[in-house]
Amino acid sequence: DQQVKQNSPSLSVQEGRISILNCDYTNSMFDYFLWYKKYPAEGPTFLISISSIKDKNEDGRFTVFLNKSAKHLSLHIVPSQPGDSAVYFCAASGSARQLTFGSGTQLTVLP
C-alpha cells in the first residue's frame, strides 16, 4: 500500500521553463510534507517543506503547493536550470514524525 505516490517516473523540461513535479498521498493523518533532491551516488538532500496548515511555501526558485482536499502536492521550479537535473522525492510525515517517501521523479533539464 503506497501511501505516497509519484506517478511520473521522469520529466524533461527545457532550461528556463517551469518544472512541475506532482505527488499524491492517501493518509489523511499526514500533516507535514517535504521534497528531497538526489543526485547520482549521493544521499537525498532536503529541498523544501510545507505544513498542512499552509497551502503554499516558497523558497527562491522553488515553490511547493498543497491541496489538502485533493491530497495532492506539487513542486514548481522556475526557472529550471540544468543543475536541477536530479531525482526528486516527495515525503510525508504524521504525528510519529516518520517520513514516508514516494518512488521519485527523475527531472532532466535540457540546455
Added chain:
Amino acid sequence: EAGVVQSPRYKIIEKKQPVAFWCNPISGHNTLYWYLQNLGQGPELLIRYENEEAVDDSQLPKDRFSAERLKGVDSTLKIQPAELGDSAVYLCASSLLAGGVTGELFFGEGSRLTVL
C-alpha cells in the same frame, strides 16, 4: 560541519555471506535512521533510534538483519546471511529531534550492496 558519514560506499559479496554497514551521524543528532532504497524506489525505513534506543524497528527483517547504536552515536547495520534480494542502497540519516522539528533528515551518501 561534517555530514552523515557511511562506510563502505560499495560492497560486493556472495549470497549467504555476512555484511556490515557503519554510520556516523551529524554531531549532536539524537535520532538516527537506517533506510533501504531499492532501484527506482524511494527510501523505506528499516529502523529508527532515539539515542541508543530502537524506537521503531517494525520494518526490520529480524531473521537476518540486526542493528545497534551503542553509546547513542555511531550505528552498525548487519545482514547475516545476505540474500540476492538484499542488493540495494542502505542509507543512514540523522536528525536533531525525532523527525526533526520540521521533519528534515540529513542523509549520508549510502552504502551500495551487491549480492552475487
